[in-house]
Amino acid sequence: LDLNLFQYYWKDIIQFVPDIGGSGTRTAQNTGEQEGHGLEVEAVWQVNNTLSVLSNYSWQQSKDEQNDADAANAPEQQFYIRATTSLPSGWNITLQANRVMDRNRAFDDARQDIDDYSTVDFTLRKSFLMDQLELSLITKNILNGDAREPSPNGQPVPAITNDLPLARRRIYGEIRYKL
Numbered sequence: 001l002d003l004n005l006f007q008y009y010w011k012d013i014i015q016f017v018p019d020i021g022g023s024g025t026r027t028a029q030n031t032g033e034q035e036g037h038g039l040e041v042e043a044v045w046q047v048n049n050t051l052s053v054l055s056n057y058s059w060q061q062s063k064d065e066q067n068d069a070d071a072a073n074a075p076e077q078q079f080y081i082r083a084t085t086s087l088p089s090g091w092n093i094t095l096q097a098n099r100v101m102d103r104n105r106a107f108d109d110a111r112q113d114i115d116d117y118s119t120v121d122f123t124l125r126k127s128f129l130m131d132q133l134e135l136s137l138i139t140k141n142i143l144n145g146d147a148r149e150p151s152p153n154g155q156p157v158p159a160i161t162n163d164l165p166l167a168r169r170r171i172y173g174e175i176r177y178k179l
Contacts, residue, residue, distance in 0.1 A: 001041075001042070001043050001044075002040075002041070002042040002043075003039065003040070003041050004039065004040040004041075005037075005038075005039050006037065006038055006039070006040075006060075007035075007036070007037040008035065008036055008037070009033070009034075009035045010033065010034045010035070011032075011033045012030035012031070012032075012033075013030070013031065013032035013033065013034060014028050014029070014030055015028070015029065015031055015032045016028055016029075017029045017031055031066070032064070032065075032066045033064075033065035033066055034062055034063065034064055034065060034071050035062070035063055035065060036060055036061060036062030036063065036071065037060070037061060038058065038059050038060030038061060038062075039058070039059055039060075040056060040057070040058040041056065041057050041058075042054070042055070042056035043055050043056070049086075050085050050086045050087070051083065051084070051085045051086075052083070052084050052085075053081070053082070053083045053084075054081070054082045055079075055080065055081040055082070056079075056080050057077070057078070057079050057080075058075075058077065058078045059076065059077050060074065060075075060076055061076065062074065064106075064107060067107040067108075069104075069107035070104040070107075071104065072103075072104050072105055072106040072107070072109070072150065073103055073104070073105075073106075073149075073150040074103065075100045075101055075102060075103050076101065076102035076103070076104075077099075077100075077101040077102050078098070078099065078100050078101065079098070079099040079101075080096070080097070080098045080099075081096065081097050082094060082095070082096035082097075083095050083096070089126075090126055090127065091124060091125070091126045092123075092124075092125045092126070093122075093123070093124055093125075094121075094122070094123040094125075095120070095121070095122050096120070096121050097118060097119070097120045097121075098118065098119050099116065099117075099118045100116060100117055100118075100147075101116040102116065103116075103150055105150065106152075111161075114148060114149075114150050114163055115146075115148065117145055117146070117147035117148065117166075118143075118145055118147075119140070119141045119143075119145055119147055119166075120141070120142050120143050120145075121138070121139065121140050121141070121142060122138075122139045122142050123136060123137070123138045123139075124136065124137045125137075131178070132177060132178050132179075133175070133176070133177050133178075134174075134175070134176040134177075134178075135173075135174070135175055136172075136173070136174040136175075136176075137171070137172070137173060137174075138171070138172040138173075138174060139169070139170070139171050139172075140167065140169070140170045140171075140172075141166070141167060141168055141169050141170065142169060143169075144168050144169040145168075146165070146168075147165070147166040148162070148163040148164060148165050148166060149163060149164045149166065150163055150164070151163045151164050
């Protein structure tokens with residue numbers, strides 16, 4: 001079991017600031033301040049010889065000092081869990097889930113806060129030839145969830161109004177050979 005507590009202060013953040021003269025352009029400058037604190041908790045449990053579980057949770061509260069507002073984009077909470085098991089036939093199975101929650105927009109972004117999202121991944125793996133050859137089937141975002149990360153609100157770049165989509169369901173095959 002691990003517990004991490006943290007606090008930080010960040011100054012001279014590189015941000016795009018409107019240029020003087022009302023030209024509508026912006027220039028990157030070292031301006032802005034942010035401070036925050038939070039915690040991370042992680043637990044690893046070896047249930048038996050064939051099953052292990054790892055889980056972690058993080059929480060943070062960060063403030064944009066320049067605008068007296070919650071800091072934008074980073075999740076205030078995140079939860080992750082992974083279970084790995086070895087089957088008697090030599091197959092290994094990993095199932096993991098990730099939940100990202102409570103991301104705020106920048107203080108001047110009028111859009112609604114970005115939705116929380118969850119992803120679930122699954123891996124099936126087997127080794128052959130005295131562990132020289134490994135075959136895997138990997139499925140990411142198996143439930144095909146609509147996961148998105150925050151996008152800038154149009155300044156200084158063109159707006160991406162519906163945020164940055166993460167990849168939908170993907171299935172991979174993998175072959176590894178060790179010499």
